[in-house]
Amino acid sequence: MDMDKLDKTPMYQYIMNDIKRKIAVGELKPHDSLPTQIELAKAYNTSEITSRRALSDLVQEGFVYRIRGKGSFVQENPASAGSQSIRVIYLAHRNYEVNLFNHPFFTDMFEGIKEVCKENGIDFYLWDMGDDYELPDDPQAGIILLTSKDDFDLTRLTSWQEENRHIITVHFYYPHLGIPYVIVDNLTGGYLATQHLLSLGHRRIGVILTGGSIVDLNQEFSLRLQGYRLALSQHQIPFDSDLIAVMNGNLERADMGDEGFRKLMELSDPPTAVFATSDYKAIGALNAARDLGLKVPDDISIMGYDDVKISEYIYPRLSTVNQNTRKLGERAAEILLDLKANNNRLVKDEIVPTLILRDSTAAVSLKPTVK
CATH class of the missing domain: 3.40.50.2300 (Response regulator)
Structure with missing residues (x-):
């Protein structure tokens, strides 16, 4: 080590001062990688708790930034660190x-x-x-x-x-x-859900959405619908608006899925699979299927979205999309x-x-x- 440790200086502060000095004299340049907390602990003959605190305080003071999975790095302009750092x-x-x-x-x-x-x-x-x-x-x-x-x-x-x-x-x-x-990426989420059903041989896939109408959907549901349409187009399957059930509501509820599922099942050529764009709607669809005498997934497949905790425990356990x-x-x-x-x-x-x-x-x- 290049510095003489003062007896009354806490070790974490000593490590910080040493790193600040190296930054000041140019030994460490902007965006240079710093040693890990394990490496610092070994280099300064101290504990990982101490080296971790030194790195955390350097981040807090604005001399260092961290990138998850990559490590700690010297800030671009540490000379102005402190007053400009996010605390x-x-x-x-x-x-x-x-x-x-x-x-x-x-x-x-x-x-x-x-x-x-x-x-x-x-x-x-x-x-x-x-x-x-x-x-x-x-x-x-x-x-x-x-x-x-x-x-x-x-x-x-x-x-x-x-x-x-x-x-x-x-x-x-x-x-x-x-x-x-x-x-x-809601578009990819909608695509993945639909592609999974297509891979199982389903060609008539119903969708239960939330909104005022098929042209009045919020950002997330509109993108999930785009993902659905993209997957269909890649399999040369025409888009059929009859297979889209749009339910109005401010919050996702099971009864929306129940109602949407029943509407889809009333079609002269009903779907063999349903993609409900939330798990709550999918749970409602499962309830409606049971009430109509349909076995899931033997008679019809149901796909959810969100991976809420209960989806892992209901019967049958719900296939879904984790965001x-x-x-x-x-x-x-x-x-x-x-x-x-x-x-x-x-x-x-x-x-x-x-x-x-x-x-x-x-x-x-x-x-x-x-x-």
Whole structure:
């Protein structure tokens, strides 16, 4: 080691001072990789707890940034570190119902954000902006913004940009404003669900969506429908609007799936498989199928979306799509903490969902469907 340790200097502080000195004299340059906490502990003959604290405090002071799975790196402009570093991240929403946050889309996302914040020694909180669109009174705070479907005032986004607030959006996005965003790739999710059913030999696949009509869908359901249509087109199967059941509602409910499933089964040529674009609707479809005397998956296959916890335990266990929102939360926090994300350019990422195959889908049955 190049420095003489002062007896009264805590070891974590000594490591920090040594790394700061190396940055100052140019031994460590911007974006250079730092040793791992294990390597630092060995180099300074100390514990991993001590080296971990040294790295976390260097991140908090703005001298170092971390990239998950890759390591710790020297900041671009550490000379101005400290006053400009993000010390807290808020997930800001506007009047979201508290019970909505129990959905795995949110709970998994929160876990991802929390993990990155913990690694970087910063705090994480939820923040309700309320009717006044009030953000935390901290211009250096990182904001992961969760906008609403219908009534969010987009002029607020522009004003926050002018204030140089550190903002990234999740779930919904606005590329024309140049605001960084991370979203789940709903088009791919819809494609994966449909392609799975096609691979089982199904050619008439019904879809249960949420919206006002087939042309009045929100961003996520519209993209899932696009994925459905893309999968059909790749198999040269014409799109049939009769196979689309659109249910109106503000929240996903089982009764929407029940009603949508019954409408599809009333067709003169009903589907052999149904893709319900949420697990709650899929559970309603399962209930309706049982009531109509149909066996799942022998008579008809049912596919869900979201991978809510109960989908693993209902009978039959529900095939579905996991949105990987823990990774969405991780990436949103990482982008906020990465200086490159604050250079007035559009930074974006799309998280690819994962197909979860269970018992509610099977090869198409040659038996006639019971009406």
